[in-house]
Amino acid sequence: MxxxxxxxxxxxxxxxxxxxxxxxxxxxxxxxxxxxxxxxxxxxxxxxxxxxxxxxxxxxxxxxxxxxxxxxxxxxxxxxxxxxxxxxxxxxxxxxxxxxxxxxxxxxxxxxxxxxxxxxxxxxxxxxxxxxxxxxxxxxxxxxxxxxxxxxxxxxxxxxxxxxxxxxxxxxxxxxxxxxxxxxxxxxxxxxxxxxxxxxxxxxxxxxxxxxxxxxxxxxxxxxxxxxxxxxxxxxxxxxxxxxxxxxxxxxxxxxxxxxxxxxxxxxxxxxxxxxxxxxxxxxxxxxxxxxxxxxxxxxxxxxxxxxxxxxxxxxxxxDLPLEEDVNENSQKIVEKNGFSIGVENLEFTYPGSSFPTIRNLSFKLAKSEKVCLLGPSGSGKSTLLQLICGFYEVFKGRITYNDIPLSALQLNMLRMDIGANVWQETIFHGTLRENVSLSKDGVSDEMIYTALEKVGAIPMVNLLSEGLNTMLYPEGLKLSRVLVSKLILARAIVSIPKLLILQVDADIFTNLEKQVFYDYLFAQSWSIIGVSRDEDFIKKCNRTLILDAGSILFSGDYKSLKASNHVEFIR
Structure with a gap:
């Protein structure tokens, strides 16, 4: 009808x-x-x-x-x-x-x-x-x-x-x-x-x-x-x-x-x-x-x-589609030289149209400049949690704070200027390589772009492109290798030196040397990190590891505690 x-x-x-x-x-x-x-x-x-x-x-x-x-x-x-x-x-x-x-x-x-x-x-x-x-x-x-x-x-x-x-x-x-x-x-x-x-x-x-x-x-x-x-x-x-x-x-x-x-x-x-x-x-x-x-x-x-x-x-x-509220008279802006601290308290979230919560009564804290690895089986709620931290969804139970300021009280666009992420449908769009890495953000120079490309091991591949940073890329990285696409998206996340990195790290895109260079750079900075990776070298370098299962935290501890636990199947 x-x-x-x-x-x-x-x-x-x-x-x-x-x-x-x-x-x-x-x-x-x-x-x-x-x-x-x-x-x-x-x-x-x-x-x-x-x-x-x-x-x-x-x-x-x-x-x-x-x-x-x-x-x-x-x-x-x-x-x-x-x-x-x-x-x-x-x-x-x-x-x-x-x-x-x-x-x-x-x-x-x-x-x-x-x-x-x-x-x-x-x-x-x-x-x-x-x-x-x-x-x-x-x-x-x-x-x-x-x-x-x-x-x-x-x-x-x-x-x-x-x-x-x-x-x-x-x-x-x-x-x-x-x-x-x-x-x-x-x-x-x-x-x-x-x-x-x-x-x-x-x-x-x-x-x-x-x-x-x-x-x-x-x-x-x-x-x-x-x-x-x-x-x-x-x-x-x-x-x-x-x-x-x-x-x-x-x-x-x-x-x-x-x-x-x-x-x-x-x-x-x-x-x-x-x-x-x-x-x-x-x-x-x-x-x-x-x-x-x-x-x-x-x-x-x-x-x-x-x-x-x-x-x-x-x-x-x-x-007619509703927009995020970016700025109101009570909105605040965080001024922070080092990494953000994150607080998640009693978080619960259910996707629209679903009757089962994806995140259930989840709480944890991320200290300033702390590096945390997030593990868990497929469907455990990792991606959903990271999207909530980025402010992608407004309707949830519980509380998310940045430097003890509620997420709802912050200017989202200004906050996201200080967040680097590659975890939600990130891809290549039709534009130059420069635009794809920098997103034309203020203050991002060609030197910063080359530094980011160097740290992710993309320089040799970029040098093969006819016009370097001016090379026009096709939508969804058409005609580029999967490895180069992944590295460009990773470079996009780190190029502006954000205060918080939310990463999905696929170690398979690196050679051993490239991985070492990238990890050394990643963990030497003062930014805070929440990274999803099963790579053992990445987990070792993190201060702490969280394991999610069915939307709740199953384990929280450092690498030694993880190795001593019965959750080593998540390490590759």
């Missing part, structure tokens, strides 16, 4: 979006009013010219009227060009603002909100910005102009005869009822169609992301079976949406035929009865045709309206 879609939400989003650009939009509307008035005065000029021609005389007044009509057409064209220029600037602003807003938000989104989402697929919604650009341009130029032409047209023909007043009121009421009863369904089906469209795109992205899986699968119908099923869902809602558009257009055609034919008959009768002049009859018919054409444009623009509303709703699915 399909989820009921709230059609009012995208309307409110569009209103907020347009209110941010109200100055430019008011200017576009002003030109639309001017253009609408000019276009509708042209039939009046034609009426006056026709009266002169029927009178069988060509005078200076006739020349002036012709000049005015031509001037009106020229000014109307110039106004349209100005409108197009303004809407182009508006389109650029919309794209730039959407890009900046999403770029600012993505690193700050709460992990709880992303727990059941695959972020790269979610970001596909950004491409609705293009639909929004194109749709907004059309709506702000064509829709207001057509609407104003309808309004002024009805106002103008109402001056000719009382019958036209009744006609205008009847058409307006009819259009209101049409939009009232068919518009909400059009919005709902557009949103449902858009959702199914992204389901199709997400599956194609999955196929592109995992080519080896399906190559090694041999003959598999899964790619085609899944896409066929997804396309069936998309086409169902597309046809349903098109049905709404077709119904609206059929009604419009019927209205157009009935209106124009009725006016021809009744206008002719009024002309025969001498209640209107021939010039008024011709002008009225021209105005009515303009009105009908404008109404037709409005009806045809409804698909664009629905697309725009669907686009703002899809973009809203990104911008």
């Amino acid at each position: 399909e989820k009921q879609v709230n059609y009012k939400a995208p309307i409110e989003r569009l209103r907020r979006l347009l209110s941010e650009e109200r100055k430019m939009i008011y200017l576009i509307f002003t030109y639309a009013i001017i253009n609408g008035i000019i276009v509708l005065t042209i039939p009046l000029g034609i009426q006056a010219i026709l009266n002169f021609i029927l009178g069988g005389r060509v005078s200076s007044s006739w020349v002036i009227l012709v000049f005015i009509v031509i001037t009106g057409l020229t000014v109307s064209g110039w106004v349209q060009i100005v409108q197009l220029s303004l809407t182009e600037k508006l389109q650029q602003r919309i794209f730039a603002k959407s890009s900046f807003e999403i770029a600012v938000r993505l690193p700050r989104i709460k992990l709880e909100a992303l727990h059941d989402q695959y972020t790269p697929q979610m970001i596909n919604r950004f491409f609705d910005t293009v639909n929004l650009q194109k749709g907004i341009a059309k709506l702000l130029v064509e829709l207001p102009t057509s609407t104003l032409q309808v309004f002024f047209g009805f106002l103008l023909i109402a001056l000719y005869h009382p019958f036209f007043v009744l006609f205008s009121i009847g058409v307006i009421i009819f259009l209101f009822l049409l939009f009232k009863y068919t518009g909400p369904k059009g919005i709902r089906t557009s949103l449902q169609e858009s959702t199914k469209k992204y389901d199709v795109a997400n599956w194609l992205e999955e196929l592109a992301r995992t080519p080896g899986t399906f190559k090694l699968g041999g003959i598999s119908n899964l790619p085609l079976f899944r896409i066929d099923k997804l396309l069936a869902g998309y086409l169902h809602f597309r046809n349903e949406h098109f049905g709404v558009l077709l119904r609206q257009y059929k009604i419009m055609i019927a209205l157009k035929v009935v209106t124009i034919s009725s006016l021809i008959v009744l206008g002719s009768l009024l002309l025969i009865d001498n209640q209107i002049s021939l010039g008024q009859f011709v002008a009225a018919e021209i105005i009515v045709i303009l009105i009908m054409n404008s109404i037709e444009k409005i009806i045809l623009s409804l698909e664009t309206v629905y697309d725009v509303l669907a686009s703002v709703e899809k973009l809203g699915s990104i911008t």
